[in-house]
Amino acid sequence: MKTLHLLRHAKSSWDDPLLADRDRPLNRRGQRDAPRMGQALSTRLDPMAVSCSPARRARLTLEGLCQGWPELANCAHDIQESLYTFDYRDLLDWLSCVPGSSDSLFLVGHNPAFTDLANVLTGTPVLDNLPTAGYLRLELSTDGWTDLPGSGVLSERLFPRELR
Structure with missing residues (x-):
């Protein structure tokens, strides 16, 4: 039995259109929610231990x-370059190592990598979008x-909007 914990980065800022995607910080809501x-x-x-994407918004979430x-x-x-991906197949490749x-x-x-990964691992759509x-x-x-x-079961989910 293995357990996989997935946490999508907190809400990021789009205030500076000149920033590269990987350099975007968290916005006010993201700074509150993390x-x-x-x-x-x-x-x-x-x-x-946590393995984290190198994107600034992911590191700030951690x-x-x-x-x-x-x-x-x-x-x-640890910061893992391979986790800066939007494709669940890259995550499957990383996990296989x-x-x-x-x-x-x-x-x-x-x-969408985390949402897609959860749906693939459970073999059924368990959510439309991980917020x-x-x-x-x-x-x-x-x-x-x-x-x-197909080997997994979603055993818990927690979203910021569910917190008081």
Whole structure:
């Protein structure tokens, strides 16, 4: 059994049209939602390592998560160039290279890749769109990170709009 935690980056700013996509920061809502999601997730999960897209908005989301979940800041986090993708097939390729000894992964990245990945892993459409700062936990009936499509069950979801 494997567990995959997916968190889409928080809402990003489009204020500067000259910024490259990977350089966009969080907007005010994103700056608010990331720590709130960190606080909410701290009551549901043990702190763990996080693999994060190198996009600025994803890295700032991880920083915000750690603000709301201080124990998470003490864990090792890594920036993975391969997670800067919008295609779920790239994520499947990345996952297939993860050692089988890793039972749980937490990723911070992008849509539509995360929405599509969740739907492919469960073998059925479980959501139309993972909102910004939205979280999913998928339980995968497999011993390794290969042959994943259709092996999963969506066991939890949490979206910022559900927080008080």
